[in-house]
Amino acid sequence: AQKVTQAQTEISVVEKEDVTLDCVYETRDTTYYLFWYKQPPSGELVFLIRRNSFDEQNEISGRYSWNFQKSTSSFNFTITASQVVDSAVYFCALSEANLNQGGKLIFGQGTELSVKP
């Protein structure tokens, strides 16, 4: 069965600190996709990144970076120089690659990040 674990329920940091959100996944599929979504206090879900299982290159987008390691089944998310606007719940998710099976997302429980000024 597929499973995503975000062991950190809540994280609190002070502005400008770096913070890493952990994500560990389980799947028997050899081909799969991993995602991160952001849910700010307003409640909408914002897509951040998609990574397929064949691409282990780290991704950087501004202050955001992602580290994908198949050897440890992890897809961690780092925010550099955090800002108050980064305060949100962040979800890691996993989906099978073949949409003929529905492309269903399996979500972790979410990590609530609070960035204090």
Added chain:
Amino acid sequence: DAGITQSPRHKVTETGTPVTLRCHQTENHRYMYWYRQDPGHGLRLIHYSYGVKDTDKGEVSDGYSVSRSKTEDFLLTLESATSSQTSVYFCAISGTSGGSSYEQYFGPGTRLTVT
């Protein structure tokens, strides 16, 4: 922003009453999904659709039914609402290219309270 709307955005209903939530997209995407969000559980898939009149169950489908008669609309029905169905419901859509999974874009959510 992906063109996804959900209606109603908020609803309070009584136990035992039927409730229908609507998801409407303007993106002409093939795949549509209904999730529920509850504290401590993240989001869990209720039902999904891979085409008009083609639907299948997700992880937490008991007590829910869906219908998709047009590409743009995906309806979620609670035949007889229970307090355990109090939740925030999100609709999502995704496209496809060559059969590979694309990212899902989410609607704004519907907050349902069953009293």
